[in-house]
Amino acid sequence: MLSDFGHLFMIMALSSAVYALFASFLGLYRKSTELVLSAERAAIATTAFITLAIVALEQALLSSDFRYEYVASYTNRALPAFFKFTALWAGQAGSLLFWAWILVLYIMVMLVTYRKRLQADMPFVLGILMGIVIFFLSLTTFVTNPFELLPQPVPDGRGLNPLLQHWAMVIHPPILYLGYVGFAIPFAFALGALMRGKTGNEWVKNVRRWTIVPWFFLGIGILLGGKWAYMELGWGGYWAWDPVENAAFMPWLTGTAFLHSIIIQEKKDMLKIWNIVLIFLTFALSIFGTFLTRSGVISSVHSFTQSSIGPLFLGFVVFILVSSFGFLFLRIDRLKSKARLESIVSRESAFLINNVVFVGACFAVFWGTVFPVVSEAVRGVKITVGPPFFNAVNVPIFLFLLFLTGVGPLVAWRKSSPQYLKRLFLWPTVAMVGTYIVLFAIGVRHQYALLSFALGVFVTATIVAEYHRGAMARMKKFGEGYLKAVVNLTLKNKRRYGGYIVHFAMVLIFFGVAGSAFDTEIEANLKKGESVKIGHYEVIYEGYFTGQDANKQWLRTDLALKRDGKLVKKIHPQRHFYLAQEQPTTEVAVYSTLLSDFYVVLVGVDDKTEAASFKIYLKPLVMLVWLGGLVLVFGTIICLLPDERRGEKNERKFGTPAKEVTAVHE
Amino acid sequence: MSRNKKVYVAFLAVVLAMAFLILWGFNEQTMVYYSTVKELKARGADAYGRGFRVSGKVVPGTVERATDRVHASFVISEEGETLRIEYDGILPDTFKEDIEVLIEGTMQANGTFKASNVFTKCASKYEPMDEGTQEQARRTSTY
Numbered sequence: 001m002l003s004d005f006g007h008l009f010m011i012m013a014l015s016s017a018v019y020a021l022f023a024s025f026l027g028l029y030r031k032s033t034e035l036v037l038s039a040e041r042a043a044i045a046t047t048a049f050i051t052l053a054i055v056a057l058e059q060a061l062l063s064s065d066f067r068y069e070y071v072a073s074y075t076n077r078a079l080p081a082f083f084k085f086t087a088l089w090a091g092q093a094g095s096l097l098f099w100a101w102i103l104v105l106y107i108m109v110m111l112v113t114y115r116k117r118l119q120a121d122m123p124f125v126l127g128i129l130m131g132i133v134i135f136f137l138s139l140t141t142f143v144t145n146p147f148e149l150l151p152q153p154v155p156d157g158r159g160l161n162p163l164l165q166h167w168a169m170v171i172h173p174p175i176l177y178l179g180y181v182g183f184a185i186p187f188a189f190a191l192g193a194l195m196r197g198k199t200g201n202e203w204v205k206n207v208r209r210w211t212i213v214p215w216f217f218l219g220i221g222i223l224l225g226g227k228w229a230y231m232e233l234g235w236g237g238y239w240a241w242d243p244v245e246n247a248a249f250m251p252w253l254t255g256t257a258f259l260h261s262i263i264i265q266e267k268k269d270m271l272k273i274w275n276i277v278l279i280f281l282t283f284a285l286s287i288f289g290t291f292l293t294r295s296g297v298i299s300s301v302h303s304f305t306q307s308s309i310g311p312l313f314l315g316f317v318v319f320i321l322v323s324s325f326g327f328l329f330l331r332i333d334r335l336k337s338k339a340r341l342e343s344i345v346s347r348e349s350a351f352l353i354n355n356v357v358f359v360g361a362c363f364a365v366f367w368g369t370v371f372p373v374v375s376e377a378v379r380g381v382k383i384t385v386g387p388p389f390f391n392a393v394n395v396p397i398f399l400f401l402l403f404l405t406g407v408g409p410l411v412a413w414r415k416s417s418p419q420y421l422k423r424l425f426l427w428p429t430v431a432m433v434g435t436y437i438v439l440f441a442i443g444v445r446h447q448y449a450l451l452s453f454a455l456g457v458f459v460t461a462t463i464v465a466e467y468h469r470g471a472m473a474r475m476k477k478f479g480e481g482y483l484k485a486v487v488n489l490t491l492k493n494k495r496r497y498g499g500y501i502v503h504f505a506m507v508l509i510f511f512g513v514a515g516s517a518f519d520t521e522i523e524a525n526l527k528k529g530e531s532v533k534i535g536h537y538e539v540i541y542e543g544y545f546t547g548q549d550a551n552k553q554w555l556r557t558d559l560a561l562k563r564d565g566k567l568v569k570k571i572h573p574q575r576h577f578y579l580a581q582e583q584p585t586t587e588v589a590v591y592s593t594l595l596s597d598f599y600v601v602l603v604g605v606d607d608k609t610e611a612a613s614f615k616i617y618l619k620p621l622v623m624l625v626w627l628g629g630l631v632l633v634f635g636t637i638i639c640l641l642p643d644e645r646r647g648e649k650n651e652r653k654f655g656t657p658a659k660e661v662t663a664v665h666e
Numbered sequence: 667m668s669r670n671k672k673v674y675v676a677f678l679a680v681v682l683a684m685a686f687l688i689l690w691g692f693n694e695q696t697m698v699y700y701s702t703v704k705e706l707k708a709r710g711a712d713a714y715g716r717g718f719r720v721s722g723k724v725v726p727g728t729v730e731r732a733t734d735r736v737h738a739s740f741v742i743s744e745e746g747e748t749l750r751i752e753y754d755g756i757l758p759d760t761f762k763e764d765i766e767v768l769i770e771g772t773m774q775a776n777g778t779f780k781a782s783n784v785f786t787k788c789a790s791k792y793e794p795m796d797e798g799t800q801e802q803a804r805r806t807s808t809y
Binding site: 162163233234235340341343344349352353356357360361363364367368371372376381382383384385386388389390392393396397523525583584585586601603604606609611613615 | 677759
């Protein structure tokens with residue numbers, strides 16, 4: 001059996017990773033291209049061995065080889081093969097191995113892309129990345145080994161936590177890991193540039209795509225986690241400011257700041273130190289996130305594990321911070337920037353403020369998350385802050401960010417004239433004020449929601465206007481039709497117009513979140529044939545039935561959902577009982593439309609009276625959050641599409657053919 | 667130079683505003699104090715209206731779930747002290763007798779604890795814990 005060699009594969013992978021690290025730096029020191037080349041080959045060997053270990057573990061999982069503790073802990077015979085397969089990342093040991101595998105795959109792609117073009121940088125970057133690989137492989141080899149044998153094989157395993165048996169939860173961890181792990185690449189480029197002493201803007205250009213990719217995966221991972229919580233945990237929400245959620249959100253915030261501020265460095269040669277700090281923080285927060293998730297230091301709803309690897313992770317975070325900031329300190333003289341800000345009404349200032357606000361939001365989340373530990377250490381009283389704190393602090397911050405989303409990309413570099421500002425912002429401002437007045441007139445009084453909608457409309461209007469201006473210019477210049485002009489405009493300036501699409505995705509998510517201000521919920525205890533009304537909806541309880549398969553028993557209720565008197569759908573909120581784990585789960589029923597979600601939780605059925613009790617939520621605009629996720633995917637793909645190699649270079653250089661129209665822009 | 671100053675003033679304003687938000691965010695409404703059942707009882711009337719987080723084991727045989735409305739009631743025990751919990755919500759799926767639970771809520775005048783959130787510590791069932799981590803789990807749950 002391949003799985004018998006699993007541990008051996010990990011040892012081989014670790015050995016070759018250690019070799020790759022030393023050969024990289026020794027090759028640099030001795031200026032030996034042979035050594036550097038051998039380091040690259042050792043990295044390939046590491047990848048091969050980790051891949052073999054993954055295959056070995058999968059084989060054990062899929063064949064229900066209960067000699068292994070990991071297999072017995074996360075699968076059982078009755079589990080569908082799909083979940084046996086995904087149990088690779090259901091537990092800690094497997095997750096860490098999986099993490100190492102993603103990292104080496106990233107490294108392979110990076111080597112293929114850059115080994116010729118960035119020959120001088122590669123040994124530094126590879127050496128640093130192999131150091132990170134070594135950390136993870138050491139954990140799986142020596143501390144939490146997925147190939148750990150049980151004293152004796154067991155007949156059947158414990159099975160996968162039923163709450164995790166959901167599609168969103170199955171793809172959520174790998175996608176989140178693609179985010180966390182991917183930040184290692186820009187981190188290594190930044191640190192490599194410092195080590196090498198080449199502190200120009202070159203590394204920033206090289207890492208843009210390598211930052212967008214993990215940033216994107218992290219964002220989608222967060223949304224999927226929300227979707228899972230919404231569908232599976234049955235409390236009617238998708239975000240609770242839980243430490244584990246915050247852990248993923250913090251590097252996303254600093255990563256977002258970084259994506260914006262590298263634009264400033266590229267165009268204006270400013271913020272060199274700041275950018276390095278940001279990417280260091282982003283990567284350190286990624287590792288810190290794993291620490292929070294795995295250590296159980298801060299009790300969390302979602303932490304399914306508490307384990308002894310916490311201190312090792314914290315140690316690794318400290319090591320990353322100390323070594324990377326140490327190098328920054330050594331090189332700080334070379335990073336001074338001559339450029340200065342000229343005006344507060346300029347794109348530089350808007351981006352800078354955006355950066356400060358993102359980092360501030362991250363700090364607020366960080367402080368709230370670690371506060372229990374801090375307050376205990378300082379005052380001896382353990383105090384935690386929950387959603388009320390995070391909302392009170394972050395909602396105003398994010399509304400301000402939304403405002404900047406509208407202003408930042410449009411104001412000109414250096415400074416903007418009043419006439420220019422008027423032309424850009426007159427109509428968006430009118431739309432914003434109009435939205436506010438209309439919503440107020442129809443009875444909306446929730447201030448934050450009003451501001452969200454008004455600012456969201458403002459941002460949308462600026463984006464639409466940008467597209468319109470650009471398209472008009474193209475039509476005039478190239479004689480294209482409107483639609484074709486819009487498409488070409490986007491494809492000729494992917495970075496800018498893809499960015500607008502991503503901004504629009506954020507607006508949609510804002511709308512969805514703002515909708516939660518108007519959530520309503522009721523409880524209903526219904527006998528067969530009885531009904532209850534909420535909003536435009538009426539729901540009739542028609543009875544229940546029960547059933548069973550190898551994995552679980554279920555209790556399924558039948559509800560007829562009517563809207564304005566007409567039947568729209570039969571829905572079936574249910575409760576499952578997983579036999580292996582002796583655990584019930586709530587399966588909510590959701591009827592979604594663009595305007596609102598009708599969300600029903602079955603609380604229980606009384607055996608004697610057959611009456612069922614439900615908790616029913618009417619949640620406006622939730623769909624926009626998921627829709628925002630799809631738009632985010634689309635916008636990011638546009639941003640990542642490869643640039644054309646030749647032709648129309650001049651046109652591309654300063655962004656837009658709309659240059660004549662928005663001449664003040666550049 | 668004066669333009670530069672303006673820029674710095676704007677930054678300072680933004681930073682101060684955020685610092686203010688964070689400081690203002692920590693208040694009696696948002697803070698939840700970790701407490702043992704014993705400490706909570708010792709506080710007496712002083713505890714009313716403030717947010718607390720307590721933990722303990724669900725005492726077998728004490729769980730009552732209302733069938734006509736969404737309500738559950740149960741007793742937790744910690745180091746020999748017990749406390750009755752009232753909860754107008756849906757208990758988590760992992761909730762059952764004899765497991766560790768974390769509860770956030772407020773003390774009521776009748777001596778029961780009105781929960782706003784009930785969390786379960788469900789780790790043990792899915793992750794085999796060695797002695798060390800079991801100890802850790804016990805410690806983290808008895809602040």
